Amino acid sequence: MQVMIIQLNVFQALYIMVRKEPEEIMKHKSSLLKYQGYIFDLDGTIYLSNRLLAKADQVIEFLEALEKKVIFLSNKPIESRANYADKLNKMGINVTIDNIINSSLVTALCIQQEKPRAVVYVIGEPPLVHELEAAGLTVTKDPLKAEFLVAAFDRTFHYNKLNDAMIALRNGARYFATNPDKTCPIDGGEIPDCAGMMGAIEGVTGKRPELICGKPSPQMLAAALKQLQLSADQCLMVGDRLETDIQMGINLKIDTALVLTGITTLKSLEQSSIKPTYVLKSVADFLERH
Numbered sequence: 001m002q003v004m005i006i007q008l009n010v011f012q013a014l015y016i017m018v019r020k021e022p023e024e025i026m027k028h029k030s031s032l033l034k035y036q037g038y039i040f041d042l043d044g045t046i047y048l049s050n051r052l053l054a055k056a057d058q059v060i061e062f063l064e065a066l067e068k069k070v071i072f073l074s075n076k077p078i079e080s081r082a083n084y085a086d087k088l089n090k091m092g093i094n095v096t097i098d099n100i101i102n103s104s105l106v107t108a109l110c111i112q113q114e115k116p117r118a119v120v121y122v123i124g125e126p127p128l129v130h131e132l133e134a135a136g137l138t139v140t141k142d143p144l145k146a147e148f149l150v151a152a153f154d155r156t157f158h159y160n161k162l163n164d165a166m167i168a169l170r171n172g173a174r175y176f177a178t179n180p181d182k183t184c185p186i187d188g189g190e191i192p193d194c195a196g197m198m199g200a201i202e203g204v205t206g207k208r209p210e211l212i213c214g215k216p217s218p219q220m221l222a223a224a225l226k227q228l229q230l231s232a233d234q235c236l237m238v239g240d241r242l243e244t245d246i247q248m249g250i251n252l253k254i255d256t257a258l259v260l261t262g263i264t265t266l267k268s269l270e271q272s273s274i275k276p277t278y279v280l281k282s283v284a285d286f287l288e289r290h
């Protein structure tokens with residue numbers, strides 16, 4: 001019981017620190033429901049690994065009952081959108097793949113926009129390859145045929161792929177990557193993410209991708225807005241990372257809500273120059289105002 005009281009005081013202090021006046025805090029929190037579209041990060045916001053966070057299922061149901069549109073974003077290219085939809089459905093959140101935007105989809109859309117039916121060499125796993133093919137792109141194993149090189153989080157990365165990437169770039173292929181993350185959190189720690197593959201490619205070619213499609217790229221959020229068929233001022237971006245979720249919202253002039261259930265602590269928020277529109281203990285704050 002004592003712990004709960006201490007936690008409440010810390011959050012009260014936070015609200016006062018961020019918004020100064022309690023009445024103003026109340027007003028701000030009540031305006032959480034003024035948007036027509038809600039864009040949620042997944043890990044650290046809706047769930048932590050396989051554990052649903054803070055009544056997230058009830059929050060989504062509540063927003064949908066108010067006829068709000070909801071979409072979920074993930075930077076991870078190693079899972080298909082169908083996998084994400086399944087995972088959320090099993091957690092009691094009713095979604096289809098149309099409610100999911102991940103970095104694989106955005107990479108496919110960005111290349112398709114540059115050159116429909118382009119030939120692509122992929123450093124990545126099967127879900128990414130399937131997403132690229134579903135967008136009408138041709139995936140090749142021959143680096144000399146590649147018009148684009150795509151680098152992604154790839155747990156099957158090896159020397160031959162690095163060699164092929166070098167050949168493709170020397171032969172004039174354009175270079176995109178799925179996501180900028182250095183590591184990916186897993187139970188009990190973290191594993192190397194897409195930045196590791198980009199670092200290896202840069203080490204041997206000196207080249208960085210011309211576009212990194214996942215958060216915090218404007219392309220990722222633009223894909224979400226397009227799917228929602230809403231404009232930036234009609235939506236709220238909700239996430240746990242200041243430098244991706246919140247920065248991306250700020251860049252596109254979308255209001256943002258930081259949740260403290262993931263990577264960001266009160267201390268890191270205080271030390272950061274990136275400031276969200278709202279600070280929430282968790283997504284359950286959406287229910288609290290009702």
Ligand SMILES: [Mg+2]
Nearest residue numbers: 041043044240
């Ligand atoms: Mg997150």
